[in-house]
Amino acid sequence: MANHHFGKFADVWKHLTLVEVLALERPSRYAETHSGSGANAMLVDPERRFGVLRFLEIADTTASLGQSRYRALLKQFGDVRSFYPGSALLAMAQLGVSTSYLLCDLDPVSVEDLRAWSARLGITQCEIAQADGMTAVLDWLDDSAGSATPRHVVVHVDPFDPHSRLADGLSALDLAGRLVDEGYGLVYWYGYDSPNEASWAYHSLRETTQGPLWCGDVMLVDETGAGRPGDLGRASTSGTGSGIVLANVSENTRTTCLALGEALASAYSGSTVPDGTRGHVRFSVHERP
Template structure:
């Protein structure tokens, strides 16, 4: 099944934050659990018009967002009718700084696409590609992680058990205990789903200390309580992080507020598409 999430509003926010984190943290090992492709061929779907196209248009004259690493990566890609996914962004930003890139994906073509980018930059010796489910595979790498590692956990269902019986939140918690830097993205389509995930996250993290936890969400104002309403890909999403520097956390907060601003009075298929920000852990 081809990936269709790229370039939509939630993807824009996630990658905007990720790029700044990579730039500030400069990890020696980068691990991504659900990598997908390094780049995609763009189309003019309503979701991408509201996502990457809207972002580039509004950012061009925005004094804050125009300085972002993400904008400087995606704007030239857009000219080539391409959207850079997280593997492409990470490799471009860290190619000279990172010793090892570890990517998981169940789609062989996605990993092949990453390999092609690595070969074009002559860094294929740094790339470790894993065509398998990351919930079981990442267990082999966690013991090797440290404060110089950054793990990007990007599934959707963070509370779904894998073969090992662990969830992606469990992986996040284990990484946090090892002092690894970690960014976990999750999504939801209703307020009831959001509340359930918030409870699950806060309960799971209750025993952690000294990990500098941070969690922020961007949510569509017209999100339904128990039924999805206007949904340009997803109605809301969160970024949960641990062990990041103050510079990274400040960038996440600042750019999240900027995203709220540039989506003021926007519309999607005749519906209001404004968003608001909510801090779950600060």
Template sequence: MANHHFGKFADVWKHLALVEVLALERPSRYAETHSGSGANAMLDDPERRFGVLRFLDVADATASLGQSRYRALLNQFGDAHSFYPGSALLAMAQLGCSASYLLCDLDPVSAGDLRAWSARLGITRCEVAQADGMMTVLSWLDDSTGPATDSQVIVHVDPFDPHSRLADGLSALDVAARLADQGYGLVYWYGYDSPDEASWAYHTLSEKTQGSLWCGDVMLVDETGAAGPGDLGRATTPGTGCGIILANVCEDTRATCQALGEALATAYAGSTLPHGTRGRVRFSVHER
């Protein structure tokens, strides 16, 4: 499905962490269950001005953000003022031809754009599947051979609906738990629109798997730290948040993502939210 939320603050945190994971873990195979388009024409609206466009304004004043791989790739693609690169394009730019790719999306326009970008970058081992991403990724992994493959794979699961189920009854969270239990590298994105739901996917996934997990959760709050009911459609409403869950990554990767999350919260302190009030980002970490 085409992504209508590209370049918003949730994308900033997701892509900031994802690119760093790929740079540090260096997988030989990378898969996405819900890729979207390779890139989207940039919009200059309040959500993007708080999202990627604000990130570009504040990143270079903070060493860890300014030196991040995400910042470097945005610069490579022209500072995101003309178009915004999606997760698949960022992954291909970061890993290049050192990895093979499985990129899934049901939308034919998105699938065509992914193929065009992989060709433009000279990626020779890139399969774009216009099919259900979760089933396709599971089949792709089941076809793997050799005991070393688990540690060389990163799967990015970014579901449109985390609770919808496949024909065999599996939800996106069930798929994520299976990947974690089987030792695959996992990057799982989730969102929410109520403060009571902060870190909800981490707690749910913790009940489904015995594997080691790390979660970095970001929530927008007002300048006093208060948050009411949020709105995922308008992703900058206090009480709206999202998070990244990592499984089967090294300690250095966890520590780097935590440092980036803390730096992002610091850089956004005292921000003016799109509706005109002052706000900030609350960053929290859970791990086991």
């Protein structure tokens, strides 16, 4: 299992957005640079109680969240207290057999799990690579040149370290910038540990690319609206946050993700965060047409 942070609040926002993008954009080709396992055995702890388990409670009383594709897929897979589906599994379940896939991860256990899930779902056009996701995605795009226009491709970039490179390859941010400028659909996840880093990936890509961008950023804050430096890799505390940068997607997709972000922040108002303090979610949006 490569991902030890599944089902946390950052995963909720990432997957809520990702599934909606895929449902609305309907790509014929879909790739992930850092897939992790298809699913993970669920943990019931303060992080998941604030994350996916809290989401399930509020979704049933919040119309837009309850009608989201993410909620529908969680219901389709059954008891989330048993296991939590990762992004690749959610994508395969949403897009089905008509889409071709490239799913990458360096962890051999995750790779085997992805293969098992793709076979279980009957996904035949699915390449699963135990390889550097950035290099593999570029090769995959080059191999498919002419068979699908960039507008019919979505790439999900979800790095552990956005700046690291293997050998002389691209970093996750480098790859994201190239995808933006070449017109490919992009879903880029980022996280941060300090309030002054909010929306950092959007600002970075805005400086280095020319294409259209949309960013939805969610940050945990305390009851006064303040945050403090934390450790997103360890816990969800006031001052930690994450976001999604979208590129080359439709106005309808951007509008839908905006509504979902607003609904999520409203529904989490007055929640108890995993460290036991009271707080809420600050949702902010940036956009370059």
